[in-house]
Amino acid sequence: MKKTAIIATLVLATAVVFISCDSKRQPGKIYMPDMAYSRAYESYAPRDSTKFTMDPNDAGNRIFYNNMPAAGTIKRGDQFPFTVPNDSNGLINLSAQVKNPLAPMAGKELEEAGRLFNINCAICHGAKGEANGPMAPKIGGVKSIIAASPGFSDGRLFFVMTYGQNNMGSYASQLSKEQRWRIVQYIRTLEPPKTAAPAAGAAAPKADSAAVKK
Ligand code: HEC
Structure with a gap:
């Protein structure tokens, strides 16, 4: 008798389970x-x-x-965000601590960096990174990149491209972080070769004083 009761309960329970899963469109009672x-x-x-x-x-x-997306979300394969704040301390001190994450480039990669530079920067700065691009007279106040860059850290060059500086706009939406770091490396190839004993009053101190005003 007890056995029959148990079996009956099991059968009933199974039936209930199956009936309740019958159709989602007519679910009957839902638990x-x-x-x-x-x-x-x-x-x-x-x-x-x-x-x-x-x-x-x-x-x-x-x-x-x-x-x-949740704060701090990073696109797959993308680099970590550039967290240096857009202020003068960020420009001069904090950006100097950020190292270029890319390995040194050569050949095709460097060519690609040059292509990006010529598309995005040469219009104002000229193909050699001076301040003589075709748009320079229209924009006004364009500075020579290579006059300043020997005194700039990689992070500072990245900073200027990321946030812009005075008349120069930000390139963060046009160039991915990786592309901006590539351009940093390309700029280094445009700089005049370093001589063993740099002449007195080399570019570095001058470049710093030019940027303090921001
Ligand atoms: C629309 C014109 C324009 C374009 C395009 C442009 N720049 Fe500039 N750039 C300027 C101007 C104007 C300044 C001077 C800003 C200032 O007054 O501090 C400048 C300044 C700079 C400086 C800082 C120089 C210094 O002495 O402080 C760097 C570095 C630089 N640009 C790099 C780049 C790079 C790299 C690109 C390409 C991604 C680029 N620029 C594209 C107009 C431009």
């Missing part, structure tokens, strides 16, 4: 609906404003979602 229906939200679908908010201050009351 734990979150298990049956995923809470995945379409990224760009319109959202119920009574449930969702894009205002971070309201995040406690409604679900905060603003279509943006």
Whole structure:
């Protein structure tokens, strides 16, 4: 008798399980609906404003979602973010601590860096990195890169491309971080070869005083 009761209960339980899983369209009674229906939200679908908010201050009351990847998200294969702040301390001191992450380039890679330089920089700075590109007279105040760069750290050159400087805009949206670091290396190839004993009053101190004003 006891056995029959157990078997009957098992059969009944199995039946209930199978019946409840029959169809998602007509689910009947649902126990734990979150298990049956995923809470995945379409990224760009319109959202119920009574449930969702894009205002971070309201995040406690409604679900905060603003279509943006989580802070600190890095694109696959991309380099870590450049966290040096856009101020004079960042320009002169902090950027100097950031090393060029790329291995030295040659051949095709260097050619590619030159191509990027000629497209993005030569229009103002000229193909040799001076201040004589065709746009220079229109922009005004263009400075020679190679006059300054021997006194600039790699990080500082990267900084100027990333944030811009006075009349020069930022190149962060046109050039990936890797491309900007490539251009830094390319600029080094444009510099006049270093002589063993540099002449008095070489470019370095002058370059520093030029940048302090930012
Ligand atoms: C639209 C014109 C323009 C373009 C294009 C341009 N620059 Fe500049 N660049 C300027 C101007 C103007 C300045 C001077 C800013 C200032 O007054 O400090 C400058 C300054 C610089 C400096 C700092 C020089 C110094 O003495 O402080 C560097 C380095 C530099 N540019 C690199 C680049 C690189 C690399 C590119 C290409 C990714 C580029 N620039 C593209 C206009 C341009």
